[in-house]
Amino acid sequence: MTIDSTADIIIKNNILIVDDHPFIIEGYKNAITRYHPDQYHFCIDQAKDCQSAYDIITNPDTPLFDIAFLDISMPPYAEKNIYSGEDLAKLLSQYMPNCKIILLTMFTELLNIKTIIKTINPSGLVIKNDLTFDELLFAFDKVLKNNKYYSESVLKMLNQSEENTIQIDQFDKQILFHLSKGTKLNEITQYIPISLVAIERRKLNLKELLKIEGGSDIDLVREAKNKGLLF
Secondary structure (H helix, E strand, O other), rough: OEEEEEOOOOOOOEEEOOOOOOHHHHHHHHHHHHHOOOEEEEEEEEOOOHHHHHHHHOOOOOOOOOOOEEEOOOOEEHHHOOOHHHOOOHHHHHHOOOOEEEEOOOOOHHHHHHHHHHOOOOOOOEHHHHOOOOHHHHHHHHHOOOOOOOOOOOHHHHHHHHHOOOOOHHHHHHHHHHHOOOOOHHHHOOOOOOOHHHHHHHHHHHHHHOOOOOOOHHHHHHHHHOOOOOO
16 A cells, blocks of 8 residues: 555555456456545456466565455466465465455355355455445455455354354364264274273264264264364
């Protein structure tokens, strides 16, 4: 961000938009350029996939971005191990740690949302189905003013998660982890300092807690992931 030293102070911001749909990029640009044009001037760079975004971010001549809009699902750049907007967000944090990141996604599963927040901690997270012109401007305004913004669907999922939080201890988490890796029950005692009987009892309790009747270990692991108990 820079400030023009003219009589009327204009704040300049560098923006990056990455999306594989050109009409969406144009929609973002249209909204951004209408944000207080008497106070702000936005220099916007755009990319259509992970490779073109990588080239922009890593180019030493690229100006430092103040805000980046990143679609999570995009054509990958396998050569550089960049497979999504999440990977681009990590890359941005290395090259431009002060850049505020707004991630946009079609994901509506709680596990995916929690993982994004935990690993990226974006300034903004928006479910695309929530996105309107006004919603985009509102998110942009909040992030520009150093606030976080989660769209309505994100907040709803997180609030439901808090209301339905299932508390398990460290031993239960370790049991779920080893089951997810395919470890046999009688081998888990090598990793957890409790008896096989205690492990079996805990596994049964977990199934009752997650309302799995007669299900397999695969069903238990799947439901634990759905509830955000296992990442």
